[in-house]
Amino acid sequence: MPTVAVDKTDLYEALGREYTTEEFDELCFEFGLELDEDTSQSELPIVNGVQERAQLKIEIPANRYDMLCFEGIARALKIFLGKESLPNYRLTKPQNLQKIIVAPETVQIRQYISAAILRGVTFTQRRYDSFIALQDKLHSNLCRNRTLVSMGTHDLDTIDGPFTYEALKPENIQFVPLNQTRNLNGKELMEFYENDKHLGRFLHIIRDSPVYPVVYDKNRNVCSLPPIINSDRSKISINTKNILIEVTATDKTKVEIVVNQLVAMFSEYCAEPFTIEPVEIVSDHNNESRIVPDISSRKTTAKLDYINGCCGFKQTGEEVATLLSKMSLSASVSKEDSNVLDVTVPCTRPDILHQCDIMEDAGIAYGFNNLERTFPGKSATFGDPFILNKVSDIVRREVAMAGWTELLPLILCSHDENFKFMRREDDGCTVVKLANPKTLEYQVVRSSLLPGILKTIRENRKHSLPIKVFEVSDVTFKDEKLENKSYNERHWAAVFAGKTSGFEIVHGLLDRIMKMLRIEYISEKEVEKSGYYIKEFEDSTFFPGRAASVFYRLKSDPSKAVNIGSFGILHPEVLENFDIPGMVSSALELNIEYFV
């Protein structure tokens, strides 16, 4: 969730009263914001000899792009408190409609563009800072770090329309980037910003493309190279009066959301507040020719019985309309149907997708904590465990009752721990491998419980011996036949570590647990009987001649004997690999899914 820092004094002035930190926290809570920090609660730092102004750092829900700046937060809270109603955003009718002509080549790289003009803007330092900060917030949230959408703002008095939006070879684009003095072409620019802390991380979006998107004015002055940087020529300052906002995107819906948020937030400071000058986009090749921005409100409806039914209150249509007005939505009872509310969703609320979003706003305005706390008791349902968990619990309790200690290691582990350390080979069709782990600790989803247990023993080397530990949990195997190409298997593993091997002790534990599961010990030859038997086997994980496979003749079909696991004395190199000196160890690992 994004956090926005707003000036505390300015905000309380806008809200028309002072709040204690607790009072403001309460207001945020009811509205669905979170007050992260009131910086005045600790000593404010002195920057360049001036004490910093107190700020409120407020966490904003991730879908409320209309609250990513001071202006938006102040407006939403004022409306919530009933101190203001929603502004009426209007498009002006300019004599000369500015134009952006889009070249078909842009389809290759970033095909959508939208724009708007703010006239006669009065910035102060804090307004200007807020304008820049909002663009940053939009870039990092809704615009997904400029991959989907990016915006440039220009001093319209330094450039002349009509503008063109083109896609050209990098070598053929020449300009002085923002706050630089050197003229660079597209290629040089990539090198220049390669190690730039701020811009370096956006270069990948276009770097390897044969053409780069670029906005020119009529005199072939570069305005911007989206999504990287604007030109120095058209840069805005605190004194800029007329602003061209240009937004490019690979996402057709979000390009309009972004331009709408920018103009809705900052048209307040225009010579005539809340007016926006439109721009004509000429883009016939992809049917995107239109006048932008489209700041019209969306008309939709919501059912009164749905809102009442979901929230669990009984409000009249008029009452719900009043509630919605606190949430920047205007609503009225439909003339045709008293159960229908006609709702007008302003361009600042693209988060409203469905009547459920309207219902939620009614709930918030009413106050979630004011709702009567009822209980969903109309229908009887029955509690029931997942049968595999039930069997697991039987095993867990019986093993613990036999004096063993349960562990809870991680499910992700390194490839080496799962294979090399266990002296096992990766055949390439066993284990699920991660694509993007942050550390080597998490490379694969374990296919055995033993590595985690052995790591736990390593960390507990100082514990008195013998150590007797176990785990019952899932491992994962690849399986190309399944929809999700893998499956979990419930395993039980136990490890004895001490001064003697404990081989018979582990064997005895197996016998005990099988007895508790009502699984009989049988001989291999008893093909008509369900039960388990063991057979010596050689395996690189275990010491030669000290390992056995465990076979289970199924209850449903005793003629079928499945290998459900093995136990044995761990090979000394396994202990060495896991850095467990001075101990000898026996281990057991079984698939317990057949016992369901």
Place this chain on the structure above:
Amino acid sequence: MSDLQLSILKLLEDGPVNDLAKQYPDIEPTILQGALNSLMARSMITYKTIETDLWTLTDEAIEIVEQGSHEYRLLEEVTKRLDGLKIADVQKVLGQAGKLGQLRAFKNGWVKKEGDMLVSNVSDKPNDATADDLKTIKMTGSLPNAKELAELKKRKLISKTKQITFNVDKGPEFALEIKKLETDLTSDMIQSGEWKSKSFKQYNFDAEGAPTLAGALHPLLKVREEFRQIFFSMGFTEMRTNKFVESGFWNFDTLFVPQQHPARDLQDTFYIKDPAEADEPEDKTYWNNVHRVHEEGAYGSIGYRYPWSAKESLRLVLRTHTTAVSTHYLHELAKNPRPARFFSIDRVFRNEAVDATHLAEFHQIEGVIADYNLTLGDLIGFMDRFFKRMGVNKLRFKPAYNPYTEPSMEIFAWHDGLNKWIEIGNSGMFRPEMLEAMGLPPDLRVHGFGLSLERPTMIKYHLSNIRDLVGHKVSLDFIESNPAVRLDEKLV
């Protein structure tokens, strides 16, 4: 040993004995004390330990006692000679001690210097106080004058040792004979009837009992069991959550999480390299419905209006929440819509940086309630009851955003110990875009809520580092000594 004990008893026959060590000068006080303890354990005697400081003479001091102090001997040498003693001859006459003697004789005013000679300065022979004091110490082990004692110690003429002795008296069970005491009642004694005539040693009730060998279940899984019991008692069926790998479709798309949502970033989600791509789900209608509701909108929703990618949807991930499993269940429920309650507590994975409160994997507790005409008040009321079972009595709800629930509410609980509201979970009503795409009827509403298993456990049991609770760094001692879990028990 028992000879010594008998001998002590004999001494006591006539009454209390003070300074027992004096009676046994050749026996170490520790051995004496052992005998006394043994007798006292049988209540045959009582005793008190007396510790006194004992001063002994050093070799130099023994010489002084025999020959007089250095200064006294110097005075004698000086008075022996009519003209006094030549200063240069002092060492010759008295050896090493001469220099010290000269120093102290001057200090005492016993001698004076005339030219290169030392002559007597006293008419009568003075008392040799040093020698006298040392003689007293030799006889009594101490000196009444503490200042003098300190001075002699400083001159390294005496050193201190501790003397231990005992004042002993008869105890209630006093006798001249020692009866053998039994430490434990045995089956043999019962069989033979010996127990009737035996005396038993007093049991030390202050000592701890013998440690019991015991197995142990893991503390976090004990908490899991408490939660499971709460769910069972409230009519919830446990979901089959044994599936760590899901497609983006089931983990995100079905939950109406748009494909550009930050939760789907490489920074947050573990993607699978091998195997890389899932199959499309069997239910093609559902697959198409999900596609449509994202791209164009449906079921009264305008949708997200972006080009939905099947390829993105088929990328495999480690499930980031068990809600992916709930989705499978709700999709099943759509075949026969009816009221239902499901829950699960199982592992989920997040590609997060690991710190004291975050691991890349944790347990998610999830509950789902499906019923006709459920209300938000029902969800809040249910949460009230649910959390009461775990000893949390005061809840409040904050509006929040979550792509698949609307309304969404964060659950805050009042914590008496911390004296503040803490966030303990999330809840909400699943969006119609999600439910109707499955084919569930619009009036069958579904509540979902979730919390992590680790967080409430850490808060309740005052753990500050998650690695002390989960993973291979957990201490076995911690697991073995962790008490049973009762969530309803108030700990703060």
